[in-house]
Amino acid sequence: MINEQIRDREVRLISKDGEQLGIMSAREAYRRAQEAELDLVKIAPGAKPPVCKIIDYGKYKYELTRKEKEAKKKQKIVEVKEVRLSPNIDTNDLNTKVNNARKFITKGNKVKVTLRFRGREMAHVQQSKHILDDFAKQLEEVASVEKPAKLEGRNMSMVLTVKR
Numbered sequence: 600m601i602n603e604q605i606r607d608r609e610v611r612l613i614s615k616d617g618e619q620l621g622i623m624s625a626r627e628a629y630r631r632a633q634e635a636e637l638d639l640v641k642i643a644p645g646a647k648p649p650v651c652k653i654i655d656y657g658k659y660k661y662e663l664t665r666k667e668k669e670a671k672k673k674q675k676i677v678e679v680k681e682v683r684l685s686p687n688i689d690t691n692d693l694n695t696k697v698n699n700a701r702k703f704i705t706k707g708n709k710v711k712v713t714l715r716f717r718g719r720e721m722a723h724v725q726q727s728k729h730i731l732d733d734f735a736k737q738l739e740e741v742a743s744v745e746k747p748a749k750l751e752g753r754n755m756s757m758v759l760t761v762k763r
Contacts, residue, residue, distance in 0.1 A: 600641040601656050613652040681711045686720050686727040697737045704742045714755040
């Protein structure tokens with residue numbers, strides 16, 4: 600809220616230099632802002648009484664957007680990479696998949712390991728769970744299990760993350 604939009608009875612006023620001018624009526628605060636040829640901006644509406652500051656509103660808005668952009672730059676987006684396996688996978692193929700997953704995890708991504716069952720393979724779901732357990736065991740030194748193996752329809756999946 601700025602200038603005439605501020606309808607509070609009393610506000611705590613801060614000058615453009617950052618010094619506190621005390622608690623006064625919103626009209627008086629607005630008059631002082633006009634004298635300084637600046638805007639009266641409500642900074643902390645939740646405080647009792649609300650805190651208002653005499654500043655240039657355009658400059659204030661620009662500073663806020665710049666801070667948001669800086670915060671966005673520092674964020675790290677964690678992707679979820681998927682590694683698909685089948686119940687009758689060979690050991691060398693499994694090792695290749697483990698190495699791929701290791702690369703993803705060292706880059707900081709999460710890895711979703713999916714074991715897909717097709718046709719009659721659904722009859723041997725419990726015997727195939729050891730494949731996911733072996734997969735997690737081989738990546739023990741770099742990854743930890745975030746979500747343990749769980750059967751969802753025709754897929755059994757688990758999620759691995761970077762070990763802290």
